[in-house]
Amino acid sequence: MVGNILLTAALMSAVFTVIMYYLTYKGYKNTLGLARIGYHATTVMVIAAALILLHAILTHQYQYKYVFDYSGSGLPTGLLISTFYAGQEGSFMLWTLFSVIIGLILLDYTSKRGDLEPRVMMIFGLAISALLVMVSPLLKSPFHYIWSQTDFLDVKYLNSAYLSLPSIQNYFFSDPNSNRHFFQISKESYAALLSSGVSINNFIIQGKGLNPLLQNFWMQIHPPMLFIGFSMSAVPFSFALAALIKNDYKEWVKQSLPWVLTGSMVLGLAIMLGGYWAYGVLGWGGYWGWDPVENSSLVPWLVSVASIHTMLVQKKTQDSNGGSRFVKTNLILSIMIFVLVLYSTFLTRSGILGDASVHSFVDPGMTVYLFLILLLASFAILGFGFVIYRWKFLTEHFNYQENILSRELALFTGSVALIASAIIILVGTSSPIFGQTVQTSFYGDLNLPIAVIIGVINGLSLLLKWKTTNGKSLLKDSQFSFVSASILTLLIVIFGGVHELMMIVLTLSTSFALFVNLEIVFKIFKGKKNKLGAYIAHAGLAIFLLGVIATSGYSKEQHVELVKGETVNALGYDLTFNGYRPIENGTKYAFDVKVTKGNSSKIISPVMYIADFNNSLMREPDILEGVTKDFYVEPVSYSDGSESSSSGGTKVTLKKGESYNYDGKEIVFQSFKLPQDVMAAMQSGSPFTISAEIKVKDYEKEYLLEPGIQMENGERKSLPAESKETNLKIEINNVSATSGQAELVISKLNDKNKQQSSPPKEVLTINASVKPFISLVWSGVLIIVLGFILSAARRTKESIQ
C-alpha cells in the first residue's frame, strides 16, 4: 500500500519537476528552486519505494504478488536480493531507481555548465516520468497484493496448519490430470481468511522461487549493469533535445560526450557479462547466440559507439562561428540511442519474441503492450519531431566538405559501418513481429565484411590527420604496422589453419589495426598519457576481434561417453570420469572428470541436478581455462548402470505401419499374423498363435522379427523374438485386433548378459569442446572498458572548459 502511494506521489512529483524546469527555461525566476526540490523529492520517494520492495523480499512478504511469483524462502541473501529484478515489474523498478540516481549526478553536472540544467533535466524528467507510469499501480507496480487478482496457488506454498480451516474449504480445487491441489486466492477467499484471524503472511509461507538458471553470481551483476546502461541512454537524448530546444549546437557535444562514453562502456560491459554468463554457466557453448534479447541491447550500443566518433568530429571541426561537421548526424544518433533502448524494451517485454528467444517471456497483457508502443512512439516523435522542426536551420548552417584522406571521413566511415551493422541486427531481430525469423548465418555473413571495414578503419583513421593527409606520409606511417600485420596473419594462416579468404582478410585488417594502435599507445606512453584512452580501446577491439575469429571459426566439438575409471582420449585430452559427489547440501551433483594433457592434469566438475522449480534436469558446464584455448565440458547425461539390470524394457503401443525409434533403430509394426480362422480357433480352445511382423531398420540393414502370443485354453504365453544382429528383444504385451494396435515391450539383449558377467557401469556422457583463444575475447573486452574509462575521464575534464 505504502509502496503504491510512494510510486504515485513520485510520478506526480516528477511531472511537477518537468513543469517547473519548463517554466525556468521560459524565464521564470523562482521556479528553479522548486524544480530541484521536486526532483529530489522524486528521488527520495523512488528510493523509499525500492527499499520497501527490497524489505518485502528479504522478509518474504508473499502478500505481494510480485514477491510470491519471483522470490522464495531459502535463497541465499545475494540471490534473494536479485529476485528484486527477476520479473518485469521489478526490473522496471530497478531501471527507474537507477534513472533517478543518475539524474542526481546529471543535475549536479548540468547545474555547473551554463544554462543547461532546465532543458536537460526537463527532458530527463520526462523519461523518468514515463518509467514511473510503467511502475504505477495502473500498470506494472510490484506492489499489487496477491488477492487483487484471482489466481490458483499450489497448496505446497501454503501453511499446512491452516488447510483444514472450515471457512476456506470452498476455495480448494484439484487437477485430476496432475493430481495437484490448489487454493483459489481472490478477494473473497482473502476475506474468509481474515475473518478466521489468519494473516496472509502466515498462510502463504513459500514463493514460487527463482528460476535455477538465474541462480548464480552473474544474475547479481549482469541485469543491474544492463539497467544502468539503459538508464544512461536517456542522457544523450536529453542533451540533444536541450540543444534543439535552444537551437544552439556549439557546446552540447562537448558536454554530452563523457556521458555517451560512460554509457557505452557500461552497456557494452553489461552485454559481455551476459555473454560470459551464457558461456560459463548456462552452457550455451559460446558467448554469443544472436538471440533477439542479446541483439536488442547490442543495437543501441552500436549506435552509441557510432555517435561517439561523429561527435568527436563535430567537436574537432568546430569553428569560431559555431559551424561544424555532423551536427545533424549527432542529433539523430543521440536520439536514436534512447529510442532503440525503448524499442528493445518493447521487443523483449511485449511478448512478441515469445517463440523466437531462449529467454522466456510472459505476455504482459494488452494495456502494457499498448503502453510500450505509446512510450516508444512518443519519445521517437518528440526527438525526431524536433530535428525536423529545426531541419531547415540545420541544413543552412552546417554544410561542410572534407578531403577524402582525412580523419574526419575515416571516422565517418567507421560510424557508417557500425550503423550498417546495427541496421542488419535490427532487421533480423525485428522479424518475429512479422511471424518469421532469420537464421543466425544472416548476422554472421553480413557482419563479416563490416568487421573487415571496421578493422581497416580502426587502423587507418589513426594514421590520417585532421582535415587532410599527404598520401606519401600515410604510406610511410603505415609501413611498420602493415608489415607486422602481414607477418602475424601469415603465422596465423600457417599454424592456425585459417584458410577461408574472408577470414584471412579479416585477420589481416584486424591485426593491422592492432599494430597501429599498439604503436601509438607505445609512443603516447612516453608523452601525454591523457590521450591513451581511445588507442587502448581500439587495440582492445582488435584483440577482441581476433578472439572472435578464432572461436567462431575454429572451435572443435566432440560427443564423448565416459565409463567410470576408463580413460578416453578426445580432442587431444585424456579424460577419466572419477565419479560424482553431492554439492550444496545434496541439491546438486558434481561430476569429476580428470583432464590430462601432456604431464599436467586437472579435475573439472560439471554439475547436473534436478530443479524443483520446473522439475527438469539442469546442467552446468565446467571449463579448463587456458591462455591459448579453453577446454569446455558440458554434461549431457549420467547413467549408473542400474537402469539396464531392471530390464523392464520400453513399452510402446503402435498401430499398423507406425514406427518407433529405440536405441537408434527404427522399429516398424507392419501387420498382425493371425491364424486363418481366429474365431473358430478361439471357440475350439485349441492352441493358436497371434504374431506380429516387426521390421527393424538399423541404418542400411533391415531385419524381420516375429514375436507372438500363444493362447491355449485362455492362458497366454509370450513368445518373444530376439535378434542378435540388432541386439534387440521384442515381446508382445497385448494386442487389440479391433483397433489394430499392438503393445510391445522392447529391450536390449546384451544388457542381461553384461549384468551376469560384470557389475553395472557408471557412464557420464559429455559434450567436450575446444575453444581456441577465447581468452582474447574476454581480455579484449576488459581492455576496451579500460580505454572507455580513460576517455570518459579525459572528456569530462574537457567538458567544463
Next chain:
Amino acid sequence: MKNKYLFGGAIIVVFLGVMIYLFTQTNVQYETNFDKVIASAKTVKATGSWVKERNYQIDKANNLFIFYMKDEYGKIMKVVYHGTIPNNFESSTSVVVTGKYGDGYFNATDILTKCPSKYQEQTVQNAGS
C-alpha cells in the same frame, strides 16, 4: 557535391540489396500446421507440443535426441535432433524446432522449449470449473 551523393547512394543501394537478398535466403517461417511442415522444402520453425505418451529416446552413440511432436490439429511428427536433450524438456508445454522434414522425420538443427508458467493457471481453471 553531386558525386558524393551518387557514391553514397550507390553504397546504400548495394548494402540494402545484399541485406534483402540474404534476408530472403535465411528467413524462417513459423509453422503450426505439420502438414505444411511436411510439404515444405524450406527450413521452418515448427511449433507444437511434445507427445508425452510416446516418450523420447536418447541415442548416445550418434548423439541424437528423438521424440514426437504434435501440432494443434493433432498431427504427429517424428523429430530427430542432432544434439542433447535441452534443459526443461520434460516440463515444456510448447516446443519449437528448426529444420526440414525428410525421410519420414523432421531433422531439427535447433530446439527451443517453453516453460509452463504461462499456461498453468489456464489448465487449473478448467479443472476447477
